[in-house]
Amino acid sequence: MGTVRRLRSVAGPSVVEAIDGFLATLDHPETAGTRRVYASTLRQVREHLGAATPLAVLDTPAAAAGLVAWFTVRWGERAPATFNRNLDTLRSAIGYWREQDWLAGDPSRALRRRGRAPDRTRSLGRAEITALLGREELPLRERTLWRLLYESAARAGEVLALDVEDLDLRNRCAKVRRKGNAVDVIVWQTGTARLLPRLLKGRSGGPVFLTDRRARVPLAPGDVYEPTGQARLSYRRAAETFTAATGGATLHQLRHSALTHAAEDGANTSTLLSFSGHTSVASLARYARVSPEALRRWQQRRDPATRCR
Structure with missing residues (x-):
C-alpha cells in the first residue's frame, strides 16, 4: 500500500493579511522601533509576492525558490549587517506564520546569514x-x-x-x-x-x-x-x-x-x-x-x- 500524504489547501490568509497579523503582535511601546523596521522589509516582500496572493503558495518549491532568488538580488549587494537584518525579519515572520499553521515549511531555508569581518578601527583617536x-x-x-x-x-x-x-x-x-x-x-x-x-x-x-x-x-x-x-x-x-x-x-x-x-x-x-x-x-x-x-x-x-x- 502506498504512503498517504495530506494535501495542503491553499486556503488561508493572503500575504497582506499574514503580514498584518504578524505586525499586530508587535503592538507594545517597547517594540515600536522593531515594528517600524520589520514593516519596511515586509512591505517589500508583499510587493514581490502580491498582496492578494495566498500565503500558502510559499510551501511550493517554485514559490520558495522565487522568494530566495528575489531576496538575494534585493539585498545580496548590501552590507552583511543589512542582509542579515532583513533575513532575520523575514524569518521572524515565517516563524510566526508556521506557528499559526499558515505555512508548513520554511521557504527561506536556502538563505544563509553572512559573516562580517570585525572592524577594529571604529574608535576615533x-x-x-x-x-x-x-x-x-x-x-x-x-x-x-x-x-x-x-x-x-x-x-x-x-x-x-x-x-x-x-x-x-x-x-x-x-x-x-x-x-x-x-x-x-x-x-x-x-x-x-x-x-x-x-x-x-x-x-x-x-x-x-x-x-x-x-x-x-x-x-x-x-x-x-x-x-x-x-x-x-x-x-x-x-x-x-x-x-x-x-x-x-x-x-x-x-x-x-x-x-x-x-x-x-x-x-x-x-x-x-x-x-x-x-x-x-x-x-x-x-x-x-x-x-x-x-x-x-x-x-x-x-x-x-x-x-x-
Whole structure:
C-alpha cells in the first residue's frame, strides 16, 4: 500500500493579511522601533509576492525558490549587517506564520546569514575627538549633542529621546531608556554641563534636542515643543549632520570611542558595564579593545631605545 500524504489547501490568509497579523503582535511601546523596521522589509516582500496572493503558495518549491532568488538580488549587494537584518525579519515572520499553521515549511531555508569581518578601527583617536568637540563654528545643538554622546557613552537614540524633565542639571545626569526599555542613568562632564543651559535657554519642558523649524507633519504631542512647534530631532537627521561634518564618521563612533578610551584609562569591567548600559561582558568586549593610538603609546613606553633616551 502506498504512503498517504495530506494535501495542503491553499486556503488561508493572503500575504497582506499574514503580514498584518504578524505586525499586530508587535503592538507594545517597547517594540515600536522593531515594528517600524520589520514593516519596511515586509512591505517589500508583499510587493514581490502580491498582496492578494495566498500565503500558502510559499510551501511550493517554485514559490520558495522565487522568494530566495528575489531576496538575494534585493539585498545580496548590501552590507552583511543589512542582509542579515532583513533575513532575520523575514524569518521572524515565517516563524510566526508556521506557528499559526499558515505555512508548513520554511521557504527561506536556502538563505544563509553572512559573516562580517570585525572592524577594529571604529574608535576615533583622542586628538580627533578633541578637535571635533572644539569646533566653535558648528551650531550649538550639534556641539552639545556630540559632546554629551561622547562624555556619557550613551546611544544616540537614548540621548535624542531625552526630554528636559529627564535632566538633572545640578548633578550632571539624566534618566534614559536603554535597550529592552530598562531605565538607567547617564552622567556627563563639565563640557556638556556648560553647553546644556545655553541650548535650553530656560526651557522647562519638551524634547532636549529640537529641529531648526516647525514640524511639517502631525507628530505625537511628546515629540513637539508646543510654544514654537519645533519637533524632536530625529536620529536620521542627527546622523546625516554628523557624517557630513566629519567626512564619513558615524554617531555610533562617539560611543565606541568613549568606551575604548575609558578602557584605556583603566576603567574596570563593572564601571564599563554601567558606563555603556550593557548587561553582558560579551557585548562589551569589542569596545574594550585598545585603539591603535594607545597601542603605539604602549609600544613606545616598552621600547628599549626610548627608555635609554
